[in-house]
Each structure stands twice: as structure tokens, then as C-alpha cells.
Amino acid sequence: MNTYPNFKFTVNHRASDSRARTGLYETPHGSIETPAFIFCATKAAMKGIAPTDMRAANTQIILSNTYHLMLNPGSERVAKAGGLHKFMGWDGPMFTDSGGFQIFSLGHGSVAEEIKGKRSGSRNKSLVKITEEGAHFRSYLDGSKHLLTPERSIQIQRELGADLIVVLDECTPFHVDKRYTERSMLLSHRWALRSYDEFARHNDGKQALYGIVQGGVYPDLRKIGTDFVNSHDFFAHAVGGSLGATKEQMYDVVGMTMENLDPKRPVHLLGIGGISDILNGVEQGIDTFDCVHPTRLARHGGALLRPSLHPEVKPNRREHINLRNAIFQEDFNPIDPECACSTCQNFSRGYLHYLLKAQELLAMQAISIHNVFTMNRLLTDIRHGISNNNLAQVKQYWLAS
């Protein structure tokens, strides 16, 4: 019996000189052309962008974070509204994470503070405690105690109702040793099986479950991690765990992981969103990416732009310009003369610079729309590059300074 009767992933074209591939990812809320970028509507809302504007910027798929939604408004209320799609007015494919990432990043942040000796009153208690059962943590909103088990994560994600959902894992921090990484991976595997069992008990065909590959930066552990997910009935895989401390190490880790993953399943790279990182990930065979980077950058005035379009900014290796910079005060050109987004059609760099200085809401919104449009344009170029066997030219176009 097919666990996922309403989902299908078809590889359409493979690059001759890398693992890059294009595909069609079919879900109950429509299809995604891959490689694709998944935008973060963290709390069931894109910050300052309506779903219709996300569509107009060619967005295929968005995600929301289980951690935030379980605390507010609660998955029960989202279910009463008819699920996340109806609740937030997005009718396309959606992804939710397990809730683990935010729990653990808060927890490890707290540990980090302890190591640095920044203890003060109640702050020196770690915000997260991991047991075999699950992750015990306190709400960032009101300090209330919660326990997220693999079963609970799946129950919440079922109530939220996204198309693509994820097993609970422990997100290991950087700088832990191999022994810790291995133990953590094995715990995550046990949690993954409990997640799958909970998923299978109530599977109505509307959701597809992702397994996560752990193993940190260690090739032998990554091999165990990939063998684990390949051998279980997940619809898709996500590359998780520590990807190392540098870009080079990240590329290595993604490479060693992709070598062994089942090529028939779609693969998501968690939390990576830089232009060069995406191009590298695509060459390793990654099908989908997600990151808060494009929209968070926008809220701080950063507009995505390939380096050769901003020779006036030194150093110009960066993949964006900061519109708060005074050099844009009387620059009445669009952010990007090649961009067809509504922001570049209507607003100049100088106007956006002014809006940022005047703290007008419209600035964040307009730059966010440009960045979303630009990410979608990058991924469209990448798909064309793979189909036309000229991905190298696409890479040159987007990265050359």
C-alpha cells in the first residue's frame, strides 16, 4: 500500500556535470517545480506580505513554524479555522517543521550564556531539557512548561494541516564532540520511528512525512544517518544536524550526505538561503531550500542583488545592497534594473532609503517583496539552467562581481 497516494516526485532533468536536477513535486495543494525555495511565514504570516502578493512574486511554497504556532494561537484553534491554509489564506503547498529547531536553539543559547558566565537570577536555568520521552521546554511567551514528544509534534502538525511535515529530531549544536553527535543521532532515529508510527496511525493521505539525516560533520555518522532514512518509509528527506562551522565544511557535509541519499526522494536542505549556498546545494542535488534570510534581510534594509549590479558598493562580493547606506539617498533608479517585481516597477532606491530612515512600514514590505521575487527568479534561472545544460552560466550570472 502506498503511504503517500496524493504525493508524487518526478525527476525531469539531470545535469551532466553535477547532481543538479529539476523535478515536479506534486502535493494536495498543487505542484512545485524544483529546485524551489520555501519562504518562512514563521507565525502563519509572511511579515508584511499578503499571500496574494507572495503569489504575484511567483512563490510556490511557504512554511510555518510549529514551535510558534503550538504556543500561539495553538494548533487546536488553527484546526477550528480549517487548518493553516484556510487560517492564513494561502492555498498553495505548505511545509511545517517539527518544532524542535526553535526549542533547541533557545535551549543552546541559554547554555551558551552559562558558559560565558552570564548568569543572572532565573536566567541560569536551561530553557530546554532532553529526555528519551521528548524535549521539555518553557514558552518564550509566558514561561509556561511544555513537553514536545515525537508523537505530540506529529499531532500538532496534523492539526495544522501542512502538506509536508517533519519528524522531531534533536538539533545538535555546533562544537559538540563525535560521541555526543552519535548519541544524539541515535536518539533522533528513535524519535523518527515514533514520529512515523504516530503519522501512520492517522494517515489520511493529506500529508507527507520527511525523515531527517543527522550525523554532524562525520562521514561515518552521516552514512548511518542516510542509511537510516533510506531504509524507512519517508516520502522525502531533509539534511539536518550540524553542517559545520564554515561554508567549505557545509559544502562537504551536504556532499557526503547527498552521495548516499535515495535519489528517488526529494531532499530539503534546512535553513540555508544565501545565493551562492543555494547554487552549491543545487549542484549537490538539493531540491528545496528554506531560510528566513531573504525576508529578515529586507526588514533591515538589505535588498538582494547580484554583485555585478552594484559595483559602486565596496566590497561588492555581497549578494545584497543595504538601502540604509547614504550613497542611495539620491539614487532614483530601481533596486535592480533587470527586476520585474512590483517594488522595482514602482519605487527607487532613493525612495526606499528615505522610507527606511522615516521608519515607514512600506519599506520593509517593499524590500521583502523584491527579495522574495528575486529568490524565485534565482530558482527559476537555476531550473532553466539545469534543463538547458547551462547551469554554469547561471552561476556566473548570479555570482560574478
Add this chain to the structure above:
Amino acid sequence: MNTYPNFKFTVNHRASDSRARTGLYETPHGSIETPAFIFCATKAAMKGIAPTDMRAANTQIILSNTYHLMLNPGSERVAKAGGLHKFMGWDGPMFTDSGGFQIFSLGHGSVAEEIKGKRSGSRNKSLVKITEEGAHFRSYLDGSKHLLTPERSIQIQRELGADLIVVLDECTPFHVDKRYTERSMLLSHRWALRSYDEFARHNDGKQALYGIVQGGVYPDLRKIGTDFVNSHDFFAHAVGGSLGATKEQMYDVVGMTMENLDPKRPVHLLGIGGISDILNGVEQGIDTFDCVHPTRLARHGGALLRPSLHPEVKPNRREHINLRNAIFQEDFNPIDPECACSTCQNFSRGYLHYLLKAQELLAMQAISIHNVFTMNRLLTDIRHGISNNNLAQVKQYWLAS
């Protein structure tokens, strides 16, 4: 010679039982059907709404405030960008005020604080001083000293380049005596003539000048004020000065003013934006209105709604509901089932309630769009009501609880 060759105001239909009228107001950036509402893009931006979304919400005309723009980014920079229309990406009709209103409201606010004994350090100096020459004031941004003369106000408004511009006047506060009101009116008349002369010296046909009727709540002074503007070559008139302390007094003052104003010229009522106030103003013969109310209200969670659509909210005489109210937590209906705006098509009251609680930017934006759309719907209904001789029914529809 016609001072205003590119402007035309045509009355199309008059109500039989009131001074209500429909008209077509032609400007170099397009025509406005009147009665019309002018939305406040205070600092050359609607807070959280792109010009394309303003258009989609049926907006005909917007205004920006000279006071804010002269201080930041400065009219010179706006001129370098090609004027306000190009600077902010709005290609329809625009209105700017003289800058006086904000200067004087800040100044009188300061005086009010002195009266209440709230003196502290440098705060006890009034922020504004009026001389025959103009208004001396300090910037709210950096405390720098400025002098706004009638000539300077017109120069700035010329550099900004709105279609409709306004003479500088002294905005008299409430609660001044008749003697003060009269002296203030006569000063405003001298300033109006200086404004007109400056306007005429550089008139290129692209802008139309408004005269302002002063006179406070006093019928004899209002008569002098209306005679003054009627007898000079203004394209249009604005009802300014104190309109009294209550709604009844405001209706009286507007009524006594409208009785004597030249019926061939369009008339603007400054700063009035409630649904019932607009309906009353229309019956008095007002052609255009402006107010921050619809969008400011939205940013605090208030969604415009005619009273009969929210019987569950007590008292239900109000013209809006506050979506922060917990009764909307699980109300998954649109704000207004009769509304065709993008917000009512895509979002529920419960979702907007959640967004407000979660402090998501999208809440302000979505409710603002609803309120803009609703104001434009009200004015469309009013125009149809006048044309079809059933304004009373329109009034009943929008106000009955």
C-alpha cells in the same frame, strides 16, 4: 486669462432635498468623481500600503503633508526625484497641505502643556511663534529652527508638485475668544494673498490653489471668511479653522460656511473622516474629505463596519469593531461579509485578531486595506445615492444600528 487651464470642476447632479452634489474634478493626473475621500500618505507613503494596493482598493486621490516632507527628505530631494508622484510611485491626483496644521498643532500642544503646569527643562518653550512674516518653529526631528512663510509654503508645495495645493493659514485652536479668532482670520487672509501672489508668479498650470475659510464658530466671521475666498482667484475652497467642540457645532459651522461659498468651486472639509460626519458633510455640499482616521484606526485594530453588521458588539452605535477584542478569537468570518476587499476575501476576523496579538505587520496592512476600501465604498454609495435621488437610503444603510 484662466489661472487654472488644466483643472476643471463640473457639477453633474444635485440632490433635491439637500446641498449634496456629485461632480467630476479634472486634474493633470486624472479625474476624481466627487464626493471623494482623500487618504493621508502623511510622509509620502501610506503606512503599509503600496500605491498599487491603494488603486486596487478604488482610491482616487491621496495627500501628503508638507510639514513632514519639508523636514525629511526635504522638498529639494523630492524635486530631484521628479516630484512627489514619481518619488512615491503614485500616478493619480495628489493634494498637499500648507504645512501649517502640524506646526500649529505641535505649538498649541506645547501651550496646552504649559497651562496644565507640565513644565520641565527646555520643554516649557513653545514650539511655535507666529509673526506677520510667518510661523517660526522647531523641527520635531532634531529641534532645528525653521520659518515657514506663505511664500515658502507655496515654494515647497511647488517643488513637491502635488496637483492640489493650499495657502498657508494660522490654524486657530479651540477655546480662543472671538477677538483672537478675528485677528487670526485677518492674518490668514493676508497670508492667503501672499500665498496666491507667490503661486501666480510661477504658475505653470500644473497646480490648483485652495483658499481656506476661517472664522471659527462665529457666523459673522464665517461670512467675512467666505466672502474673502469667493472674491479671490482660488480654484477651490477648504473649510478650515475651529469647527467647534461638538458634532452638532461642527455641523452648524459647516452649514453656515457652505451657505455662502461660491457653488461653482469644489469644497474640501479638512480633517473629517467619520462615516456619519461624511454623510452630514455631503448633505452640506462638501465635495472632498480627508482624515487619518481610517488608516490610524486600522493600525490599532479597528475595522470599519456599519453598525447593523456587528449586533454582537455592545454598544453597537460605533462605526467599527476592534479586532483585538477576544470575542473575535474564533470568529472565522470575514470582517464584513458584504465587502469585496482583498482582506475580506482572504482573511477572517479570527486570523486578524491573532495577527494583532502576535504583533504581525500583516495585521495593520490588511485592516488598513479594508478600511480604505470601505471608505471608497461609502463614497461610491454616496455618489450613487445622490445621482439616484436616494441618499437618505444610503444614509440609513450605513448608519442604522
